[in-house]
Amino acid sequence: MNPKRHNKITVYQPNHILKAGVRIWTEMFRELVDFRGLIWRLVVRDISARYKQSFLGVLWAFLAPLGLMIVFVWIKGKNILPIGETAMPYAAFVFLGQMIWLLFSHGVTSSASSLVNAGSMLTKINFPREVLIFSSVAQTIFEFLIRIPLLALIFMWVGFTPKWTIFLVPFALIPLLFMLAGIGFFVSLFNAVIRDIGSMLGLIMSLGMFATPVVYPPPTTWPLSFWINYANPVSSFLMAGRDLATVGYVTDPINYFSAALFGLMLFFVGWRIFHLSEPKIAERV
Amino acid sequence: MLDLLVKVEGVSKKFCKNLKRSMLYGLQDIAKNMIGVPLKSDNLRSAEFWSVDNVSFEIRRGECLGLIGPNGAGKSTLLKILNGIISPDKGRVEIRGKVSALIEVGAGFHPMLTGRENIYINGSILGFTKKEIDKKFDEIVEFAELGDFIDTPVKHYSSGMYVRLGFAIAAQMEPDVMLIDEVLAVGDVGFRAKCFNAIDRISKDAAVIFVSHQMPQISRICTDICVMSHGKAEYSGKEVPKGIGHYYSNFETVKGIVTGSGRATIHKIDFESNGKKGIRQINYMDDLSVYLNISVDPNVKHPVVGITFLSQELHMIAQCISSYNSVELSNFGEPLHITLKLPALNLNPGVYLLSALVFCANQQEILAQYFAVKELHVLGKFIGSAPVQLLGKWNVKHEVQEKKLNRSPKAVYVEG
Numbered sequence: 001m002n003p004k005r006h007n008k009i010t011v012y013q014p015n016h017i018l019k020a021g022v023r024i025w026t027e028m029f030r031e032l033v034d035f036r037g038l039i040w041r042l043v044v045r046d047i048s049a050r051y052k053q054s055f056l057g058v059l060w061a062f063l064a065p066l067g068l069m070i071v072f073v074w075i076k077g078k079n080i081l082p083i084g085e086t087a088m089p090y091a092a093f094v095f096l097g098q099m100i101w102l103l104f105s106h107g108v109t110s111s112a113s114s115l116v117n118a119g120s121m122l123t124k125i126n127f128p129r130e131v132l133i134f135s136s137v138a139q140t141i142f143e144f145l146i147r148i149p150l151l152a153l154i155f156m157w158v159g160f161t162p163k164w165t166i167f168l169v170p171f172a173l174i175p176l177l178f179m180l181a182g183i184g185f186f187v188s189l190f191n192a193v194i195r196d197i198g199s200m201l202g203l204i205m206s207l208g209m210f211a212t213p214v215v216y217p218p219p220t221t222w223p224l225s226f227w228i229n230y231a232n233p234v235s236s237f238l239m240a241g242r243d244l245a246t247v248g249y250v251t252d253p254i255n256y257f258s259a260a261l262f263g264l265m266l267f268f269v270g271w272r273i274f275h276l277s278e279p280k281i282a283e284r285v
Numbered sequence: 286m287l288d289l290l291v292k293v294e295g296v297s298k299k300f301c302k303n304l305k306r307s308m309l310y311g312l313q314d315i316a317k318n319m320i321g322v323p324l325k326s327d328n329l330r331s332a333e334f335w336s337v338d339n340v341s342f343e344i345r346r347g348e349c350l351g352l353i354g355p356n357g358a359g360k361s362t363l364l365k366i367l368n369g370i371i372s373p374d375k376g377r378v379e380i381r382g383k384v385s386a387l388i389e390v391g392a393g394f395h396p397m398l399t400g401r402e403n404i405y406i407n408g409s410i411l412g413f414t415k416k417e418i419d420k421k422f423d424e425i426v427e428f429a430e431l432g433d434f435i436d437t438p439v440k441h442y443s444s445g446m447y448v449r450l451g452f453a454i455a456a457q458m459e460p461d462v463m464l465i466d467e468v469l470a471v472g473d474v475g476f477r478a479k480c481f482n483a484i485d486r487i488s489k490d491a492a493v494i495f496v497s498h499q500m501p502q503i504s505r506i507c508t509d510i511c512v513m514s515h516g517k518a519e520y521s522g523k524e525v526p527k528g529i530g531h532y533y534s535n536f537e538t539v540k541g542i543v544t545g546s547g548r549a550t551i552h553k554i555d556f557e558s559n560g561k562k563g564i565r566q567i568n569y570m571d572d573l574s575v576y577l578n579i580s581v582d583p584n585v586k587h588p589v590v591g592i593t594f595l596s597q598e599l600h601m602i603a604q605c606i607s608s609y610n611s612v613e614l615s616n617f618g619e620p621l622h623i624t625l626k627l628p629a630l631n632l633n634p635g636v637y638l639l640s641a642l643v644f645c646a647n648q649q650e651i652l653a654q655y656f657a658v659k660e661l662h663v664l665g666k667f668i669g670s671a672p673v674q675l676l677g678k679w680n681v682k683h684e685v686q687e688k689k690l691n692r693s694p695k696a697v698y699v700e701g
Binding site for chain 1: 311314318367370374381384386409415
């Protein structure tokens with residue numbers, strides 16, 4: 001065993017983290033590196049435990065976006081709602097949009113409840129609580145990845161050949177991951193104290209899908225176009241992802257990069273505040 | 286090796302009694318953290334109380350601190366502060382080296398996963414790499430005696446198996462500081478004994494903090510003791526028996542239980558020593574007289590009367606029964622006045638409870654049992670941890686000189 005670790009001196013005192021000042025960032029990154037094994041274990045644990053006692057198992061990750069896709073293809077086919085023309089066949093359009101939206105929304109809701117769900121662990125075991133957020137994000141990434149083959153099948157079925165730049169989509173979504181982790185830091189903290197946050201979040205996420213161009217093309221008329229395409233940071237990633245699949249480049253780079261910057265800022269501010277409030281979590285959860 | 290591993294200085298922790306208020310305070314604290322306002326944690330807001338109040342102690346390598354106190358005294362909170370799960374509101378905790386804590390067994394276990402998977406998860410929660418766990422894996426399984434069940438999901442484990450696995454992981458990790466809350470009570474006798482041996486072994490090269498309500502366990506393995514009551518450390522030091530005495534003084538009022546068929550009544554029980562009646566205290570090795578006033582149903586011609594001394598944990602320690610003493614009582618329905626002399630009472634100094642019972646020898650019927658109805662304090666210096674000290678005739682031979690040493694038993698005890 002590492003002898004250095006044995007002589008490590010740990011000090012617990014009120015507000016000890018505030019006093020540490022700038023060193024906190026190195027401490028936060030070191031913890032992240034030290035506990036990468038635990039993050040991985042929690043990811044594997046939660047994924048395998050979720051699918052263990054179910055027959056359909058991993059198929060559940062396909063059913064939700066697939067169901068919604070079928071419903072909206074039907075709605076558009078019967079012309080119940082006036083959904084405009086889309087750059088790719090509508091089924092593929094909805095499914096790709098769903099994948100990106102679910103990456104975000106499921107990531108936020110699961111990281112928001114991660115602290116509460118780990119309640120007994122939080123009050124009995126000492127480990128960096130960030131691990132729970134990171135492992136929630138990793139789980140939502142896992143779900144995104146296993147949906148890719150289905151997306152490919154849908155592309156083949158509707159006879160759509162995307163541009164090669166579709167392979168860049170996962171990379172373009174990395175800032176979105178930072179953003180959802182950042183939001184996760186904030187909401188999980190509040191959700192640990194007052195449970196209303198979790199219920200509220202569920203409502204926001206189910207409404208939010210319709211405030212994001214998931215099932216319809218981005219509106220072009222002002223002011224709707226501003227609120228949906230620009231004020232909603234998830235839209236920027238969604239549109240950038242579809243652009244990479246259809247035209248081969250991001251048509252509105254300013255929108256994309258400002259959303260990416262926003263995501264990164266949210267992540268670091270959220271992480272920092274989460275880390276500061278960490279010692280207060282266990283007694284309130 | 287006597288290096289200081291745990292240093293606790295004036296640690297305090299407050300909690301809120303009201304849930305809604307607690308939510309409000311939590312939000313306030315998080316909001317303050319967000320805008321960078323330092324928290325003023327050293328005074329109480331309304332509905333708050335000190336769960337741990339100004340506790341200090343030090344533990345070195347090789348020492349084992351017994352943390353005792355009545356329920357709600359703040360022991361578990363203190364352990365959580367030491368483990369860094371919650372931060373203190375006042376004071377300072379300094380810990381050197383690796384900590385392994387057993388606050389609640391199986392806290393990190395996922396019920397759907399097998400014991401094997403959970404060992405790896407729990408190990409990495411405690412901060413170990415996969416390689417380190419690999420090395421310890423067989424020892425853990427062997428210690429836990431789970432055998433084939435290691436590949437069964439832990440949700441099918443019994444609570445005893447949970448404890449076995451949890452303790453095995455914590456014990457095999459070679460910690461510098463080990464924190465153990467009241468968890469071992471679930472295990473069976475064999476496993477408990479094994480655990481105590483393990484704690485003994487670990488505490489030789491580590492600092493152990495051990496919470497228990499079982500005083501015999503405490504006096505067996507602890508070198509230091511800290512008695513907590515209402516968040517405060519009432520006593521903290523090396524004199525374990527003194528600490529245990531403090532602990533017991535928290536439970537003065539004992540309500541006796543009266544059972545039996547009701548065909549006998551005990552009107553009065555009284556103690557007498559050195560000519561004084563109605564006493565509650567007696568010096569160690571003094572003569573004690575127990576006076577009983579009983580009435581028994583006239584149909585019971587020959588009742589048997591007995592008294593039992595109980596420890597404060599209500600374990601029976603010593604008995605005196607009339608039939609065993611070859612005393613035959615005759616009953617005609619009139620009240621009986623019985624005085625029972627117990628010369629040189631050698632119950633270890635401490636607090637004992639007395640039960641009196643009347644039964645019918647041939648019919649195996651308990652006519653009256655007055656359980657734990659009287660309290661008796663035996664005063665004197667601490668002698669040994671067992672409640673009854675036997676007086677023996679000692680014979681010690683030196684192999685070389687073949688010289689006999691005969692010491693009177695009295696002399697042995699005076700020194701003790």
